[in-house]
Amino acid sequence: MAEKAKNSTKAPKSYSAEKLAAIESVEQPDTPVMVNVDHVTKQFRLKKTISLKDEFVRFLLRRPVPDRGMFTALDNVNFTINKGESVGLVGLNGSGKSTLLKCISGVQKVDGGHIETRGHVAGLLEVGAGFSNDLTGRENVYLNGAILGMTKEQIDNAFDDIVKFSEIEKFLDTEVRFYSSGMYMRLAFSVAVHSNPDVFLVDEVLAVGDEPFRRKCAKKIHELKEQGKTLVIVSHSTDQVLQFCDRAILLSHGKMMADGNTEQVLSVMLGREVKK
Amino acid sequence: MNGSKKQKSTEDDSLGDLTTPGQSKGLLSVFHYRYLLSLIVQKDLRVRYRGSYLGMIWTYIKPLTQFFVYYVVMGIFLGLSKRGENYALYLFSGMIVVNYFTETFRVCTRSIRSNRGLVKKIYLPRELFPVSSQRVAMVHFWPQVAILFLFCVINGWFYGVNWRHIVAIVLGFATVSVFGLALGILFGALNVFYQDAENFVDVINMLSPWLSPIMYKASVVSAHLPDWLMHIYLLYPVTASAELFHYGFWYPTTDQTEALSSHLLLNGGIGFGIACVLLFIAEAVFKRLDGRFAQEL
Ligand SMILES: Nc1ncnc2c1ncn2[C@@H]1O[C@H](COP(=O)(O)OP(=O)(O)O)[C@@H](O)[C@H]1O
Ligand SMILES: [Mg+2]
Numbered sequence: 001m002a003e004k005a006k007n008s009t010k011a012p013k014s015y016s017a018e019k020l021a022a023i024e025s026v027e028q029p030d031t032p033v034m035v036n037v038d039h040v041t042k043q044f045r046l047k048k049t050i051s052l053k054d055e056f057v058r059f060l061l062r063r064p065v066p067d068r069g070m071f072t073a074l075d076n077v078n079f080t081i082n083k084g085e086s087v088g089l090v091g092l093n094g095s096g097k098s099t100l101l102k103c104i105s106g107v108q109k110v111d112g113g114h115i116e117t118r119g120h121v122a123g124l125l126e127v128g129a130g131f132s133n134d135l136t137g138r139e140n141v142y143l144n145g146a147i148l149g150m151t152k153e154q155i156d157n158a159f160d161d162i163v164k165f166s167e168i169e170k171f172l173d174t175e176v177r178f179y180s181s182g183m184y185m186r187l188a189f190s191v192a193v194h195s196n197p198d199v200f201l202v203d204e205v206l207a208v209g210d211e212p213f214r215r216k217c218a219k220k221i222h223e224l225k226e227q228g229k230t231l232v233i234v235s236h237s238t239d240q241v242l243q244f245c246d247r248a249i250l251l252s253h254g255k256m257m258a259d260g261n262t263e264q265v266l267s268v269m270l271g272r273e274v275k276k
Numbered sequence: 277m278n279g280s281k282k283q284k285s286t287e288d289d290s291l292g293d294l295t296t297p298g299q300s301k302g303l304l305s306v307f308h309y310r311y312l313l314s315l316i317v318q319k320d321l322r323v324r325y326r327g328s329y330l331g332m333i334w335t336y337i338k339p340l341t342q343f344f345v346y347y348v349v350m351g352i353f354l355g356l357s358k359r360g361e362n363y364a365l366y367l368f369s370g371m372i373v374v375n376y377f378t379e380t381f382r383v384c385t386r387s388i389r390s391n392r393g394l395v396k397k398i399y400l401p402r403e404l405f406p407v408s409s410q411r412v413a414m415v416h417f418w419p420q421v422a423i424l425f426l427f428c429v430i431n432g433w434f435y436g437v438n439w440r441h442i443v444a445i446v447l448g449f450a451t452v453s454v455f456g457l458a459l460g461i462l463f464g465a466l467n468v469f470y471q472d473a474e475n476f477v478d479v480i481n482m483l484s485p486w487l488s489p490i491m492y493k494a495s496v497v498s499a500h501l502p503d504w505l506m507h508i509y510l511l512y513p514v515t516a517s518a519e520l521f522h523y524g525f526w527y528p529t530t531d532q533t534e535a536l537s538s539h540l541l542l543n544g545g546i547g548f549g550i551a552c553v554l555l556f557i558a559e560a561v562f563k564r565l566d567g568r569f570a571q572e573l
Pocket of ligand 2: 097098099
C-alpha cells in the first residue's frame with residue numbers, strides 16, 4: 001500500500017513524453033481573459049483531526065508523532081481562458097480537476113500563485129448543491145437562483161423557462177424529497193443554466209437525466225457557447241469533451257501535462273486514437 | 277498567449293475587472309445578499325418544523341413551560357416571588373433575553389457545519405449562515421416579546437413608562453444580539469475544525485440561566501462578590517441586557533421604589549461596547565479561517 005503510494009507520486013501515470021510534446025496548442029480568441037490561473041499550487045493536510053484520546057494513547061505508548069504531511073493536489077498550474085472559449089479539464093480520478101474548479105469558483109483558497117476571474121462565475125460543481133429536500137420545487141428554484149447570484153426579479157423572469165426546460169411542471173409544488181433523481185437533477189441543472197453566468201464551471205454533471213434530456217443539455221451548452229459564454233467542463237465522457245471543447249487541459253497528480261487540441265490531448269490520455 | 281489581456285476591453289466593459297474569487301466584505305456583504313438571507317431563514321424554519329402539526333405554536337409552548345417550571349420552583353417553593361412586586365414579569369423579561377442568547381449561540385455555532393453541502397460547493401460569503409441562523413432565533417424571540425408586552429400592559433406598564441425604559445429595551449436587544457452573533461460567528465468557525473466547540477457551547481448555555489440575574493435579583497449576588505467582580509458580573513453583556521429588559525419591561529409595572537443595580541443604562545452601554553468589540557474580533561478570526569472551511573468539512 002505504502003509502496004504503491006510512493007511509486008505513484010514518483011512516477012505519475014506516464015504519458016508518453018513525445019506524444020505530449022506533439023500536442024498542438026490552440027490559439028486563443030482575441031477576447032478578454034476570463035479566468036487567469038497563475039502558477040497555482042494547492043496543498044491539503046493528510047490527516048485531519050487529532051483527538052485527545054489519540055494523543056494520550058500515543059504518549060503512553062511512546063509512539064512518534066504521526067505524519068501530518070502535506071499532499072499537493074495542484075502543482076504550479078498555469079493557464080488563462082479567454083471569453084468564448086470552452087475548455088475541457090481532463091485527467092484520471094484524483095488528478096485535481098475538482099480541486100481546480102473549486103479554486104476557480106472561490107470555494108477553496110489557493111496556497112501558492114493566484115487566480116483571477118472576470119464577470120459572474122457560476123459553478124455547477126454538484127447538481128443541486130443548494131437544494132433543500134424540505135422545500136418544494138418552486139421554492140428550490142428561488143433558493144437556488146438566489147444562491148447562484150440571481151435577484152428576485154431575474155428569477156421571476158426566468159421562472160417559466162426554468163420550469164419548461166426541466167419538464168417538471170406537474171411536480172412544481174411537491175417537495176423535492178419526493179422527486180426521482182432524474183427530476184431533481186433536471187431542475188437543478190435548469191436553474192444553473194438560466195442563472196446566466198459569464199463563466200460556467202461544470203463538474204461531471206452533464207451526464208444527468210435520460211437520453212432526451214442529455215440532448216437538451218447539449219443543445220443548451222451549444223447555445224451558451226454561441227452566446228460567447230466561457231465554459232470549463234470536467235467530464236468522464238470523452239464524447240462530451242470532444243463535442244463541447246475546442247481545447248483541453250490534461251492534469252496528472254496535480255501537474256499540468258498538456259494544454260491544447262482536444263482530440264490530441266484525449267488521445268494521449270487514453271492511449272488510443274480519438275476522433276470527433 | 278497572454279497578449280490579448282488588455283484588448284477589446286471596451287466591448288466587454290460590463291464584465292468588469294479581473295478579481296480574485298472567494299473574497300467578500302465579510303459581514304457587510306450579507307447586506308448585499310438580503311434576499312438570499314430571507315430565503316435561507318425560510319428554509320431553516322421549514323426544516324425545523326417539517327412534519328410538525330403544531331408548527332410555530334411550539335415557539336410559544338416551550339418558553340411558557342420553562343417559565344412555569346421556574347415560577348413554581350423558584351417563585352413559589354423557594355419563595356422568591358414574595359420578595360418584590362410582579363415576580364412573574366421580572367422572571368419572564370429576563371428569561372426571554374437569556375433564551376434568545378442561548379438559541380443564537382447554539383444555532384450560529386452549528387450553522388457552518390449544518391450548511392456544509394453549500395459551503396463545500398458554492399462560494400457565498402460564509403457569514404450568511406450565522407446571520408441567517410440568528411434571524412431564525414429572532415423569529416422565535418419576537419412572539420415571546422409579544423407575550424411579555426401583553427402582560428406588562430395588563431399590569432399597568434403604560435402608567436409607569438418613560439423614554440428611559442424604551443431606550444433600555446432597544447439597547448438591551450441590540451446588546452444581546454451583537455454579543456450572541458459575535459460568539460456565534462467565533463464558535464461557528466472553530467466548530468469547523470473541532471466539534472468540541474458545539475459541546476462547549478452547550479455547557480455555557482446550560483449555565484446561562486443561572487449566570488445572569490433571571491430568577492434572582494442582582495442585589496443578591498452583590499452580597500457574595502467583591503466589588504470589582506460585581507462590576508464584571510454586571511458588564512457581562514447577557515446580564516447587562518437582562519437588566520435592561522428588567523428595567524424596560526418589568527420596572528414600569530411596579531411602584532418603582534425598589535432599588536435597581538446602580539448605573540444600569542451606563543452598564544448597558546458599556547456592555548454594548550464590549551459586544552461590538554467582540555464582534556469585530558470574531559469577524560477577524562472568522563475571515564482568517566474562512567478560506568479553509570470547504571476543505572476541512
Ligand atoms: N478537502 C480535501 N482534503 C484532503 N485531500 C483532498 C481534499 N479534496 C481533495 N483532496 C485530494 O486531492 C486530490 C485531487 O482530488 P480531486 O480534485 O477531487 O480530483 P479529481 O476531481 O480530478 O478526481 C485527491 O487525491 C484527493 O484525495
Ligand atoms: Mg472530481
